[in-house]
Amino acid sequence: MTVIPLPTASTRGLLIGGKEIPAVSGRTTDDTNPRTGAAFVRVPAAEPADIQLAVTAAQEAFTGWATTAPSTRRQILNDTADLLEERVAEFTEIMTAETGGTRIWASFNIHMSATLIRQAATMATSPAGSVLATDVPGEWSMAVREPAGVVAAFVPWNGPLILCARAIAVALATGNPVVIRPSEDGPITSGYFLADLLTEAGLPAGVVNVVTNDRADAPEVVAALVADPRVRRVNFTGSTPVGRIVGQLAGEHLTPAILELGGKNPIIVLDDADIAYAAAGITVAKFMNSGQICMCVDRVIIQDSAYDALTEAFLAKIATLGQGDPEDPHTLVGPLINARAAQRVAELVADALAKGATLLTGGGDADGAFYPATVLSDVTPDMRIYHEEVFGPVATLFRVDTEQDAVALANDTPYGLSSAVYTENGSRGLAVARLLRHGAVHVNDHSVSDEPQAPVGGVKDSGYGHFGSEWGAEFFTETRWITLADRHSTYPV
Structure with missing residues (x-):
């Protein structure tokens, strides 16, 4: 060799x-x-x-x-x-x-x-x-x-x-x-x-x-x-x-x-969020480094009245993503670290689809170390992807009725690393943030946000x-x- x-x-x-x-x-x-x-x-x-x-x-x-x-x-x-x-x-x-x-x-x-x-x-x-x-x-x-x-x-x-x-x-x-x-x-x-x-x-x-x-x-x-x-x-x-x-x-x-x-990081999108801004933040939080960052979002939790608009805006962002060659300065989704990692992500998606999840974009088999930007909805607790950290370019979308439902779902995981809340009402966002059991919570910024002078953990x-x-x-x-x-x-x- x-x-x-x-x-x-x-x-x-x-x-x-x-x-x-x-x-x-x-x-x-x-x-x-x-x-x-x-x-x-x-x-x-x-x-x-x-x-x-x-x-x-x-x-x-x-x-x-x-x-x-x-x-x-x-x-x-x-x-x-x-x-x-x-x-x-x-x-x-x-x-x-x-x-x-x-x-x-x-x-x-x-x-x-x-x-x-x-x-x-x-x-x-x-x-x-x-x-x-x-x-x-x-x-x-x-x-x-x-x-x-x-x-x-x-x-x-x-x-x-x-x-x-x-x-x-x-x-x-x-x-x-x-x-x-x-x-x-x-x-x-x-x-x-x-x-x-x-x-x-x-x-x-x-x-x-x-x-x-x-x-x-x-x-x-x-x-x-x-x-x-x-x-x-x-x-x-x-x-x-x-x-x-x-x-x-x-x-x-x-x-x-x-x-x-690790983390199973959620982003909550409340019904008063700026949809375009939230969609852009979620795209970065999910697909930077092909989703291989411990603070990447896995679960996007959206209030019912904002769900359709956010989903449409999110999918539109994904359609413009640079995918493939990491040498290209516009690529956000390159290869995963190895073929084993890509195969594991493909298996998580296949398991979810076999149990009733809906594929909104992406999916399919791994191509060596590559896996495309993928979005699933209708994910349920009997699926592996509901519980396991994805560590790859796959997002799962959840529709909820109330803030309380959003918080309960965001906290329904043994992990507690990073999370985010999108809302145009700062007081409302802070109230939700205080209920989330994560080491970091960002109101109106994405879950991968980081600063060297801030506490980490x-x-x-x-x-x-x-x-x-x-x-x-x-x-x-x-x-x-x-x-x-x-x-x-x-x-x-």
Whole structure:
């Protein structure tokens, strides 16, 4: 199998301690182009022995990085963000070949990641503690934040650069070294690319490490990384089933974990919504990156009097969508990550149609990694697609009578990641938003809306832990209590 040349290299080694090295076993695995099925890059197939080497390198770099001047950490991150913005064309070429991501999505990944990293850089020089009140005369009582230690970062392929930046930037800013375990379907875009730029910006050797694996070895590699006692934080983004496993492993070893998981995201369209605006927002929320974003809408819930108009406007938008070649700058719906993913989506649609759903557009069999933009109505709870996260370009429409019906349907899922409400009455939208059990609710914007300074995280089965008001700084640090007395105390002995 011929390896397609990369702008940087066609074969990568494990990035450990600032050097690229082969796996201990010498084994490799191929990352393939979803459009062609040909190998895109060959990477090492790590095993637990390689994980030990990576964690050792990170641990050895810990003290030096933790004691690096905060302004230096901030500058390295800001320089990395600058480098990202200089590499839009390079990253776009890599991402379209490696994951089938469209040019629109690749450009968004770069610019959002640069903003995320700059936001994270501010954490390096933020206050690292506080002076506490104390009843002891002549004593200073302080809460002091210090870096937690080695961070294991599990990064998926779907928003690879954004999610890599979100996984490691604040950890680095607050003085922690990281071991990145990128996706098997995107090791360059979800790991190496950002690691390379951090190194170019001056990050010391060993502070960022990248370990890749063959898909068959993933369970033992993940287990080895989470179970290593030197790993003090776990940051995982991915599916809920895998997240449960990672969470259980972290719990067994008392390692704090953040789990950013899947969603079954609803958008509610109330009867006073601007129909054209709502249809445009729903189209973006459903079909950006071919529906392969955890915050993509799956369920469009429409009040009865707006249903026909919204459906007509939505289908009209879909008819104008660019579909197919991700190289085309107008394409919104390109290939899915691989043929398996497209086949799964086709099976969800076939199951729904066999049980009475109505096909409004799209449908049919998968074509390799491609599946067309598809809309279903008359979906019922006995269908798989009612419950399962689609993670592909298929929307389901639901007609409801009242706001209360809309809220009940939106909450009828174990997931709780992101949602949206379209209405021209802000007070009405806010009232509905407060009843939705999702980590994010957007009134008059779509479910994929995101800002780097906002808290991130789902509720229910969509996540465990979150990046809160200080954007994760508290998660990546340990708070210690330190006192200093300026006089001797009187002891009772």
